[in-house]
Amino acid sequence: MAGKKVGAQTLVFHNSPVILEAATVVGPLEGQGPLGGAFDIVYPDQLNGHRSWEACERAMMKEAVTLALDKAKVGIDRVDFMLAGDLLNQIISCNFAARDLGIPFLGIYGACSSFAESVGLAAALVDGGYADYTVAAVSSHYGTSERQFRFPTEYGGQRPPYSQCTVTGSGAAVIASQLYQTGVVPVITHFTIGKVIDLGIKDPYDMGSAMAPAAADTLQRHLLDTGRAPDYYDLILTGDLATVGKDIMLELADLAGLNIKSNYDDCGCMVYDRTTQPVFSGGSGCACSAVVVLGSVLERLRRHELRRVLVIATGALLSPVSYQQGESIPSIAHAISIEMRDTKEG
Amino acid sequence: MTRGKSRAMQANKPAKLQQKEYQAIAQRKKMKPPVLRNVVVAWVVGGLICVLGQAINQFFISRGFSSEDAGSPTVAVLILISSILTGLGVYDVLGQFAGAGSAVPVTGFANSVVSAALEFKREGLVLGVGAKMFSLAGPVIVYGTITAFIVGVIRALLR
Numbered sequence: 001m002a003g004k005k006v007g008a009q010t011l012v013f014h015n016s017p018v019i020l021e022a023a024t025v026v027g028p029l030e031g032q033g034p035l036g037g038a039f040d041i042v043y044p045d046q047l048n049g050h051r052s053w054e055a056c057e058r059a060m061m062k063e064a065v066t067l068a069l070d071k072a073k074v075g076i077d078r079v080d081f082m083l084a085g086d087l088l089n090q091i092i093s094c095n096f097a098a099r100d101l102g103i104p105f106l107g108i109y110g111a112c113s114s115f116a117e118s119v120g121l122a123a124a125l126v127d128g129g130y131a132d133y134t135v136a137a138v139s140s141h142y143g144t145s146e147r148q149f150r151f152p153t154e155y156g157g158q159r160p161p162y163s164q165c166t167v168t169g170s171g172a173a174v175i176a177s178q179l180y181q182t183g184v185v186p187v188i189t190h191f192t193i194g195k196v197i198d199l200g201i202k203d204p205y206d207m208g209s210a211m212a213p214a215a216a217d218t219l220q221r222h223l224l225d226t227g228r229a230p231d232y233y234d235l236i237l238t239g240d241l242a243t244v245g246k247d248i249m250l251e252l253a254d255l256a257g258l259n260i261k262s263n264y265d266d267c268g269c270m271v272y273d274r275t276t277q278p279v280f281s282g283g284s285g286c287a288c289s290a291v292v293v294l295g296s297v298l299e300r301l302r303r304h305e306l307r308r309v310l311v312i313a314t315g316a317l318l319s320p321v322s323y324q325q326g327e328s329i330p331s332i333a334h335a336i337s338i339e340m341r342d343t344k345e346g
Numbered sequence: 347m348t349r350g351k352s353r354a355m356q357a358n359k360p361a362k363l364q365q366k367e368y369q370a371i372a373q374r375k376k377m378k379p380p381v382l383r384n385v386v387v388a389w390v391v392g393g394l395i396c397v398l399g400q401a402i403n404q405f406f407i408s409r410g411f412s413s414e415d416a417g418s419p420t421v422a423v424l425i426l427i428s429s430i431l432t433g434l435g436v437y438d439v440l441g442q443f444a445g446a447g448s449a450v451p452v453t454g455f456a457n458s459v460v461s462a463a464l465e466f467k468r469e470g471l472v473l474g475v476g477a478k479m480f481s482l483a484g485p486v487i488v489y490g491t492i493t494a495f496i497v498g499v500i501r502a503l504l505r
Binding site: 051052147151152153154155156157158159160161162199200201206209212213243244247248251252278281 | 364365368369371372375376377378379380384432433435437438440441442444445446448449454457458460461462464465466468482
């Protein structure tokens with residue numbers, strides 16, 4: 001019997017892995033958004049002096065990791081493992097960033113759910129006593145995603161209003177054993193690993209609809225496993241459902257008898273201002289949940305505006321090949337529970 | 347466990363009917379593209395591009411081209427304008443605004459070629475620009491040629 005698992009899908013961390021520090025790097029559009037002030041570094045344009053968007057994306061991740069370690073005052077050689085993911089084929093952004101950083105590395109792919117996946121796995125390594133310091137990082141980039149998943153960026157096709165805008169950015173978190181920080185700190189308490197859910201949505205522009213059932217399923221499963229009610233959390237966040245998916249999520253939660261109306265929001269709706277920015281229904285991408293949580297929500301936790309937050313990062317597991325062959329969009333959502341806790345209490 | 351909860355829990359095992367049920371919800375929540383607005387804007391912008399083409403055509407005729415010969419330089423000028431606007435990052439903005447209005451004329455075809463060429467420049471001149479340039483325009487050429495062939499055959503048979 002797995003002693004560190006509760007219910008069917010949830011890991012529980014008894015040793016309080018701590019989010020020691022985090023750093024966020026974003027592109028210009030995100031910098032001009034409502035959370036602009038919360039990010040550490042804002043690039044002036046999509047290239048930031050690099051020769052390609054891909055080079056810019058991997059540099060962004062490297063910068064986020066380096067900055068997070070600097071803020072945590074942890075030397076790079078003291079980091080046991082780095083877990084990272086991105087959206088590009090063969091996850092080249094994090095592979096190349098890890099090459100330059102030289103930290104023992106596990107690359108993961110969970111599409112835009114990679115944020116919760118990397119943080120949850122890093123916390124598990126720390127909690128299990130396999131690591132003292134880990135780094136979890138993700139990145140996404142508007143230009144690299146557009147050209148891989150959709151059309152050339154200068155192509156004059158008309159996008160539907162429910163499409164989303166990939167967040168250009170990277171977020172990195174240093175997750176360490178509680179022994180390395182005392183006081184009231186943000187601790188990762190649970191990690192609920194989602195199932196792949198596919199309710200037959202085929203439109204690759206309509207990812208919010210594709211992913212909402214996965215988010216709702218993981219939320220229900222998390223609450224069932226932990227025996228918690230939705231109001232246990234001050235804030236329940238989904239990763240990048242944007243306006244359409246958020247709306248559906250509320251309805252699915254309602255159908256499940258869960259009232260999340262007062263404490264639910266979606267990172268894709270928070271990162272941009274839809275009324276003034278050309279982002280259609282909102283943000284998407286691995287970096288969407290990462291920069292919102294690590295840039296803004298973590299700060300609100302530290303200021304004690306929030307005490308308990310559930311982050312459900314959502315991923316649409318499609319590829320251009322799968323949707324061109326007429327397959328529907330399988331989706332996944334992983335949840336991490338972050339709480340402010342006094343680590344001395346144990 | 348409430349009844350509502352157990353019902354939604356079945357989402358773990360998506361059945362055919364449930365997919366339909368869910369797709370009905372998703373369809374209801376999905377923002378509808380403003381079709382009437384899109385049609386009107388496409389008609390106006392597409393029409394204006396044609397007016398521009400006509401003006402260029404008249405210009406060449408006034409410079410001594412026959413009305414048949416003026417067609418080729420007119421198309422060339424429209425393609426040039428569209429290519430420059432694509433390079434300046436304007437045509438995609440126009441495309442989002444006008445939809446089919448800017449996609450259907452020859453300027454839209456030029457945009458699809460130039461945008462792909464620009465996008466894949468970093469993969470080199472051969473495997474990037476050369477191989478990817480017609481990734482969007484290719485289908486238009488293929489099916490345009492096939493259509494022309496079929497129409498040609500029909501015309502030949504009717505004579």
